[in-house]
Amino acid sequence: GIQVEQSPPDLILQEGANSTLRCNFSDSVNNLQWFHQNPWGQLINLFYIPSGTKQNGRLSATTVATERYSLLYISSSQTTDSGVYFCAGYMNTGFQKLVFGTGTRLLVSP
Amino acid sequence: GAGVSQSPSNKVTEKGKDVELRCDPISGHTALYWYRQSLGQGLEFLIYFQGNSAPDKSGLPSDRFSAERTGGSVSTLTIQRTQQEDSAVYLCASSLYLAEGYEQYFGPGTRLTVT
Numbered sequence: 001g002i003q004v005e006q007s008p009p010d011l012i013l014q015e016g017a018n019s020t021l022r023c024n025f026s027d028s029v030n031n032l033q034w035f036h037q038n039p040w041g042q043l044i045n046l047f048y049i050p051s052g053t054k055q056n057g058r059l060s061a062t063t064v065a066t067e068r069y070s071l072l073y074i075s076s077s078q079t080t081d082s083g084v085y086f087c088a089g090y091m092n093t094g095f096q097k098l099v100f101g102t103g104t105r106l107l108v109s110p
Numbered sequence: 111g112a113g114v115s116q117s118p119s120n121k122v123t124e125k126g127k128d129v130e131l132r133c134d135p136i137s138g139h140t141a142l143y144w145y146r147q148s149l150g151q152g153l154e155f156l157i158y159f160q161g162n163s164a165p166d167k168s169g170l171p172s173d174r175f176s177a178e179r180t181g182g183s184v185s186t187l188t189i190q191r192t193q194q195e196d197s198a199v200y201l202c203a204s205s206l207y208l209a210e211g212y213e214q215y216f217g218p219g220t221r222l223t224v225t
Binding site: 031033035040041042043045048086088096097098099100101102103 | 141143145151152153154155158160166168169199201203207212213214215216218219221
């Protein structure tokens with residue numbers, strides 16, 4: 001089945017709005033990371049968050065490992081937040097690779 | 111400090127030709143990964159190197175793909191007899207290897223176009 005699932009697939013916001021992106025992951029995945037892929041294709045690390053809550057400026061993330069989900073919060077969105085947000089986790093099978101979700105495409109309009 | 115670097119940034123090649131893509135990981139990172147991202151898609155794992163251990167090649171899509179890592183640092187991904195379906199962005203990442211988990215850092219990618 002699907003190992004890492006993200007929602008919503010697409011999101012359009014007005015500048016200044018808040019949003020929540022969700023990542024559900026199967027029990028074969030752990031040690032979540034959140035990335036922002038900017039319009040130039042660069043993957044930027046946002047959070048490495050196996051569990052708990054972290055905050056960095058206008059962004060924060062929470063992972064509830066026992067319930068197999070993670071949330072990324074964006075507050076007071078800016079046009080520069082536009083791009084694709086990916087969550088990814090490591091397989092528990094002993095193979096050290098990240099399994100990526102299909103992403104949430106965010107467009108913040110002025 | 112310096113991040114992961116990749117070269118070339120763009121590569122256009124004719125079908126049937128061989129290509130080599132290069133990755134310089136972050137200094138001190140023992141683990142190195144290659145991924146592929148097709149247009150509008152997520153990332154697909156290709157291969158993983160950790161120290162002197164045998165690489166995990168489980169994601170390589172065909173025997174036309176190979177990779178090596180020399181001296182535990184620089185890595186080269188080689189695609190032989192390229193096909194149009196090989197067109198994608200090839201991304202390299204590196205990380206420390208820690209028992210408690212490890213964060214991967216990505217390079218800017220090489221955009222490969224096979225005509």
